[in-house]
Amino acid sequence: MKKFLFPLILLFGSLLWAQNGGPNIQNSTEPNIVHQPLSLLSDFTIDQDDFVNQCIAMVEENNIANTIITLENYGTRFHSKPSGVQASHDIKDWWQDLADTYERNDITVEAFNHSFSNQISVILTIPGNESPDEIVIIGGHLDSGDFWLQDNAPGADDNASGIATLTETLRVLLANDFQPKKTVQIMAYAAEEIGLNGSADIAQTYKNQSKNVLGVLQFDLTNYKGSDFDIALNNDAQYTSSELNLFLIDLLEHYNASGEHPISYDFSKCNYACSDHASWAQKGYKAAFPMESAFEDANPNIHTPNDTFAAMNNDASHSVKFVKLALEFVIETAKTIQLNTTEVNAPQLQVTVNQNKLLYKIDHFDSPLKSIVLIDTNGKRVLLTEQPDNQGEISMTGFPAGAYIAVFKAENGKSFSKKFLLR
Ligand code: BES
Ligand code: ZN
8 A cells, every 4th residue: 555655654754864864974085076067067057036036026825825725625636536536627727727817828738638547637838939848847736635535635735735836836927928948847746645646647658758857846735834944855865856956955045045035944855755756756857845844844634634724824825935946946947038137246156176175256245254054965064164254265175076065155144055066
């Protein structure tokens, strides 16, 4: 029985948990160092500041709340129940209505039919105008499940919240006339709760057709704040891409470290194939899964009749952060044609790696630095320097080869980050 592994795994999760802490900088050989980042790091860049900031300021909590309540009111969205089948078709209609509202004839909303269920998966496509064969995907499951009975599974958090996150992301993109260079697909997966079946079917089809998917982001559970930070990046090496996780760190540090849209984050793992990101990872695609809490702090109501919006205090503010992350991810991976106006005297961070040293320099910036943090691909903070100068060097001797992010935080709240590679 693969079904509902979650309660069992949770019992053992905390045992495994204790073994994952702490920096991992032992067993290293003297690193060789490259001067420029490898292509793997330059695949994911941040240069859409104006458009991203314009979009993330427009996220509306009320829309998210309404979608969660509407989905909860189906009673159950279990894949084999009539209301579960109906919900899947209705989500398709809502997304089509959004495309129609914004007069986007270029956007398609399609049913992906599965042999094993009458519930459909829904795939919305915003075709890229420059590299349409390159695809960026955000998704989440539309079905729900109850641990004992399948008739009373409101699934407000699991996973009406994910569908609401995707729907609000879509609305904001369309309200801002998003015209991506690469193709963006938004997916609502059928039948996740019986073993990731809908997403597995789609990922298999994409692999068979050799589709070029750059990255897949999963939204499953977004509205319950169980930990004292906002987002737990799932850094399970088996089912998530460390490269994508580093990019998410980069986005969160760039757009959400300070200012009007603060989002704090940490790291966690399910330690099993807990959601649809795993279906993509198993077919060799890069996937990531930003979670609403650490796994050990999971919403206790999921898979019960108590997974309601009321149990989350009729408040959708936690999901708002996931919409912002989804917008940042989609816009920065798919890119828009609009040019970014870079100020001549805007602060500029230069980072080079040479002779076991990380050399850095911040130009056009009058605030002193508060700290420099180095984060490795597992999301571990491997080094902290306090009160550094605005120009200097950090010894990397003894650090294992691999990709890192250096995060520079200034006393005035601003923050800068750069990825680099140690070989
Ligand atoms: N949303 C859960 C997975 C989850 C639970 C993620 C808690 C993070 C914290 C998902 O819908 C689910 O129930 N998955 C199943 C596994 C699947 C293979 C049937 C589970 O966890 O038992
Ligand atoms: Zn779920």
